[in-house]
Amino acid sequence: MGCCGDDPETKEQGIVKNRKCRDILCLLIFLAFWAGMFVICAFAVREGDSNRLVYGVDSYGFTCGGKATFQNVTLDLSDRKNLYYLNALDLLSASGISYAKRVCASSCPGAANVCNITQMPCNSSIQYRCPYYRFAGNELYGKLTGVSDIDTQWYQELLTMQPTTDPNATQIVDKLTGLNVQWINDWLAQYGINNNGTVGGRYYQLQSQIPGYGPCYPVWVETSEVFHRCFPKIPTEWASSVVQAGAAVGGDAVDAFKKEFSSLSERWTRYVGDISKGILIIIVAGLVAGVVLSLIWMLILRYFAGVMAWLTIILVNVALIGFTLYCFVMAGLLGSDEFRGQVASALPNVDPTEVERNQWKWIGIAAAVVAGIIFLITLLMISRIRVAIACIKVASQAVGSMPSILLFPLLPFVFEVGLLIYWIAITGLLYSAGDLTANCRSPDSSPFTFSNFSSVGSSPSTTSNSSCYAGLPKDEQASLCGSDHNCYLTYDWNDRLKYAFIYHFFGLLWTNQFIVGFGCVTIAGAIASYYWARGDSAQMPTFPVLVALKNTTIYHCGSVAFGSFIIAVIQFIRFLLDYLDRKTRELQSANKCAEWAMCCVKCCMWCLEKIVAFINRNAYILVAVKGTNYCVSAGRAVALIVTNALRLAAVNFIGDILIFLGKVAIAAGGGVIALALSEIDYYNNATKYPDTYLYSPILPVAVSIITAFVVAEIFFSVYEMAIDTVLLSFCEDCESNNGEPRFAPPLLMEAVGAKPQPPSQPNSHGSVVKPISG
Numbered sequence: 047m048g049c050c051g052d053d054p055e056t057k058e059q060g061i062v063k064n065r066k067c068r069d070i071l072c073l074l075i076f077l078a079f080w081a082g083m084f085v086i087c088a089f090a091v092r093e094g095d096s097n098r099l100v101y102g103v104d105s106y107g108f109t110c111g112g113k114a115t116f117q118n119v120t121l122d123l124s125d126r127k128n129l130y131y132l133n134a135l136d137l138l139s140a141s142g143i144s145y146a147k148r149v150c151a152s153s154c155p156g157a158a159n160v161c162n163i164t165q166m167p168c169n170s171s172i173q174y175r176c177p178y179y180r181f182a183g184n185e186l187y188g189k190l191t192g193v194s195d196i197d198t199q200w201y202q203e204l205l206t207m208q209p210t211t212d213p214n215a216t217q218i219v220d221k222l223t224g225l226n227v228q229w230i231n232d233w234l235a236q237y238g239i240n241n242n243g244t245v246g247g248r249y250y251q252l253q254s255q256i257p258g259y260g261p262c263y264p265v266w267v268e269t270s271e272v273f274h275r276c277f278p279k280i281p282t283e284w285a286s287s288v289v290q291a292g293a294a295v296g297g298d299a300v301d302a303f304k305k306e307f308s309s310l311s312e313r314w315t316r317y318v319g320d321i322s323k324g325i326l327i328i329i330v331a332g333l334v335a336g337v338v339l340s341l342i343w344m345l346i347l348r349y350f351a352g353v354m355a356w357l358t359i360i361l362v363n364v365a366l367i368g369f370t371l372y373c374f375v376m377a378g379l380l381g382s383d384e385f386r387g388q389v390a391s392a393l394p395n396v397d398p399t400e401v402e403r404n405q406w407k408w409i410g411i412a413a414a415v416v417a418g419i420i421f422l423i424t425l426l427m428i429s430r431i432r433v434a435i436a437c438i439k440v441a442s443q444a445v446g447s448m449p450s451i452l453l454f455p456l457l458p459f460v461f462e463v464g465l466l467i468y469w470i471a472i473t474g475l476l477y478s479a480g481d482l483t484a485n486c487r488s489p490d491s492s493p494f495t496f497s498n499f500s501s502v503g504s505s506p507s508t509t510s511n512s513s514c515y516a517g518l519p520k521d522e523q524a525s526l527c528g529s530d531h532n533c534y535l536t537y538d539w540n541d542r543l544k545y546a547f548i549y550h551f552f553g554l555l556w557t558n559q560f561i562v563g564f565g566c567v568t569i570a571g572a573i574a575s576y577y578w579a580r581g582d583s584a585q586m587p588t589f590p591v592l593v594a595l596k597n598t599t600i601y602h603c604g605s606v607a608f609g610s611f612i613i614a615v616i617q618f619i620r621f622l623l624d625y626l627d628r629k630t631r632e633l634q635s636a637n638k639c640a641e642w643a644m645c646c647v648k649c650c651m652w653c654l655e656k657i658v659a660f661i662n663r664n665a666y667i668l669v670a671v672k673g674t675n676y677c678v679s680a681g682r683a684v685a686l687i688v689t690n691a692l693r694l695a696a697v698n699f700i701g702d703i704l705i706f707l708g709k710v711a712i713a714a715g716g717g718v719i720a721l722a723l724s725e726i727d728y729y730n731n732a733t734k735y736p737d738t739y740l741y742s743p744i745l746p747v748a749v750s751i752i753t754a755f756v757v758a759e760i761f762f763s764v765y766e767m768a769i770d771t772v773l774l775s776f777c778e779d780c781e782s783n784n785g786e787p788r789f790a791p792p793l794l795m796e797a798v799g800a801k802p803q804p805p806s807q808p809n810s811h812g813s814v815v816k817p818i819s820g
Contacts, residue, residue: 059782060578060789061571061671065597068675069604076560076607083359083553086546087472094475098537099749101150101274102129106181106528107482107520107535110150110274116180117521121196126150130198130276132175132263137278144534145487149177149198154276156270161264166229167255168264174201174254176262183213183261183527184250201254201262204247215249222252323738324729324746331720333752339715339754340761343708347765348442352435354707355700355754359424359431366417373410427696429798434697436797437776438704441768443791444576447583451591455760458565465561469554476547480537484527486514555617559610563666567598567606569764571670573771577779578671581791594670605669605676609662616655623648661687663767667774683774701769709758716754720747 068620101110108114111127128151131137136146155175161168168174180187180195189207193200219241230252233239237248254262269276321328347354374380424431445451514533515523527533539547571594579585587593598606627634627644634641664683665676674677687694724730724743732739738744776794779787787794 055110059779061574062673065601065673067601067604068669068673069544071604072608072611073604073677076556076603076611079553079556082549083157086476086553089542089546090472090475090479090550093479093543095478096471096475098478099474101127102148103535103537104129104149105147105527105534106178106524107537108150115526116195119195121178121180123150123196126152126196127269128152128274128276130175130269131155131278132177132260133258134266134278135258135659140801142355144485145532147528147531149175151175151198151276154271157268159265159268160268161255161265163264167233167252169251171199171202173265174199174262175265176200176254177260181525183529186250186261201251201452204250204262206249207247209244209246211243212245212249213243215245218253219249231276232500255694269796281381320740320742320745321396321749324740324743325455326807327720327723327729327746328750331716331747332750333721335716335719335750336712336754336757337761339712339756340708342711343758344442344761344765346447347438347704347731348446348706351438351442354704355435355438358700358703363417363421363424366413366420370410370413370417373406373413376610377404377406377410379407379410427692430693430696431700432797433693433774433776433794434700436794437769437772438701439698439793440577440581440772440791441573441765443581443767443793444573444772445765447576447586448572448590449525450589451569451764454469454569454572454591454595455565457765458561459760461561462558465554465557469550472550473547474544476550477544478537479543480539481536482520482523483536484515484523484533485807486527486533488532538704551621552614552618556610556614559613559617560606563606563610564598564603564660566663566666566767567602567670568594569767570594570667570771571597572668573768574671574775577775577791578789579774580789581793597673598670601673605679608676609665613655613659613662616651616658620648620651620655623651663770664774667771668778670771670779671775681749682778686774686777686781689781694773695778697769697773701766705762705766708762709755710756713751713755717751720750735815 095109095112097109097111101112103109106116108121108123110117110123110129112123114121114123129148129150132147132149136142159172176198177183178195179190179193179197179200182190182200186204186207189210190200191206193203207680219234219239223234223241233248233252237252239245239249239252250261253259255264255266257266267278271277369560371380487600496624515526518526524535527535568591569700572590575586575590575594576583598787623644627648630640630644634644661680661683664687665680668674668679669676672682674682721743724740728735729738729743772794776787776790777788782788787798790798
């Protein structure tokens with residue numbers, strides 16, 4: 047019942063038919079954990095707001111595309127789903143983007159809204175955007191008529207205000223006069239604006255036309271909507287005009303950036319367009335060709351695995367011996383001077399006279415040692431290599447006897463995609479949640495504003511990026527920070543959110559490994575039915591994959607939960623080590639011992655994960671075959687691994703090489719087919735087929751290669767598991783029958799020189815009874 051409860055090994059040979067539910071406690075823990083995952087989901091939905099990620103948050107902490115509350119008044123921003131940056135100059139500095147003041151807008155200002163800086167002044171209301179009237183600067187709230195609290199276009203309504211006193215007006219008027227700009231002087235004279243401190247709407251309209259000062263801001267450049275953000279299309283001439291207007295902006299740098307960005311942007315747009323135009327290439331060369339080539343490669347392995355394996359081994363030995371001889375020739379230990387001269391002529395980039403011969407001698411000695419060891423291992427492993435090749439062939443036969451197993455990976459793939467989508471969605475909600483926090487910087491680090499006008503007035507004296515306005519009510523904090531050019535608001539995680547994310551993250555690791563383990567047990571159960579039926583399809587279940595899927599679902603989910611939990615814990619520890627590594631970089635740079643220790647611990651954990659994953663994989667096979675619980679299966683798997691280490695090494699080495707070559711060959715084949723298709727007139731003739739003409743075949747071919755590789759990965763994941771299942775079943779067969787396989791298919795029997803055994807007869811209880819030998 048328990049995760050490691052008593053479960054003696056079954057004496058029944060072959061696949062056990064009468065099974066019991068194993069590791070039920072582990073399954074209950076896993077289900078309880080997922081109940082907690084759903085609690086986290088509810089918590090994330092309650093605390094988070096997906097609109098914050100999709101539509102963004104303005105400078106007052108309000109989420110675009112939704113409703114906000116300020117001082118018990120509802121502000122309806124439902125139809126405002128774009129984030130607009132009031133002062134485009136703030137975006138010229140990477141460090142100033144966070145502090146750029148922004149409001150929610152229903153649409154992004156286009157070319158018709160642009161205020162041309164070379165044709166000042168601009169008098170149309172559509173050429174300006176202002177903060178929400180509720181947060182208007184210069185204490186203008188309540189002084190204008192016909193303006194709603196969330197209105198952002200009230201430039202023209204400034205004329206409705208009555209004259210008022212502004213303590214900063216005297217200083218600012220003097221500065222404006224000192225600029226000696228003709229249109230500013232004309233404005234001051236035309237509307238009788240002086241430095242006596244009494245100002246009206248015309249003064250604030252003039253002030254709004256000074257870059258970065260407000261209360262309203264001209265639309266200097268056309269903007270475009272990208273992911274619900276209004277990004278300015280900054281032209282070179284605009285930056286040049288700002289320079290002429292007195293701004294300290296590097297025109298050459300902006301020009302170079304604009305030129306490069308335009309070039310890359312246009313090129314990337316064309317490349318992305320090529321994907322949609324070449325979708326047929328991707329389907330044919332990536333998907334269809336990937337499937338066909340995978341089947342062909344598996345057929346090749348079925349009949350030519352031996353030739354390919356021996357050829358690979360011979361080439362490895364010949365390459366090592368050849369490299370050794372080459373090193374000795376370069377060291378002057380082999381061949382005459384004339385021969386060495388011929389070598390040098392054949393390889394002009396390698397001149398032995400420029401290399402210390404002593405170095406070549408030691409390299410040659412090391413190469414000789416490696417070549418000798420590999421050659422001896424090859425001689426000692428010949429019999430095991432034959433078994434490895436036979437296992438690969440039997441795996442091909444097993445897969446061929448149940449073609450539907452090639453489609454099975456789609457089931458865990460769908461669950462993996464579903465898990466990923468769910469996890470990302472909840473993570474996004476958690477990320478968007480938190481406590482509203484104000485972050486401030488020193489006024490000295492403010493971005494460019496025209497003649498530094500924005501520094502006029504009071505600003506909090508704070509250090510860069512420190513918390514500020516702490517302890518104030520949320521509404522007051524939003525109002526003060528939203529009006530402060532050196533402050534921006536964020537939603538920061540509290541302890542509850544941190545713990546929720548840790549739980550949620552571990553859930554991803556555990557569930558991902560559970561899905562992987564579930565697939566392994568199912569595939570192993572189906573493939574094992576072929577092996578233990580002596581390769582006779584007539585002795586197998588009619589639907590082996592469905593039977594294996596049923597057994598895994600009903601009896602072995604607890605064992606899968608246990609094995610996946612172990613891997614998830616190790617992975618979680620590795621992520622924690624990576625986090626600590628990033629957080630202690632400065633300490634490690636000052637202390638080499640700490641850096642070395644961190645590196646060693648991370649390396650050890652990586653090795654541990656690989657070892658445990660290997661044991662897990664083999665334990666899952668025995669779970670599928672014997673129906674025992676996880677602990678018993680893992681213990682038996684370790685015993686089989688230890689006693690058959692060389693055999694396992696041979697199979698894994700040869701199998702991995704052949705499968706890797708298959709993946710590369712299939713991906714390359716898909717690329718060649720895609721390249722050939724892209725050269726036909728349908729994609730290469732702009733005059734005859736303008737709608738499908740490819741700007742460049744690079745992206746369609748690249749996507750085809752990736753698609754073909756993914757298809758090969760899916761096919762060969764089944765094949766890899768089939769090889770491992772056949773091998774471990776063979777080892778179990780040998781161990782259970784005094785070193786001689788009894789149930790192995792004919793190919794394996796032939797490889798070990800054993801004679802086929804008569805079939806075993808099942809008794810009335812369904813258990814297999816061995817024939818009595820004399």
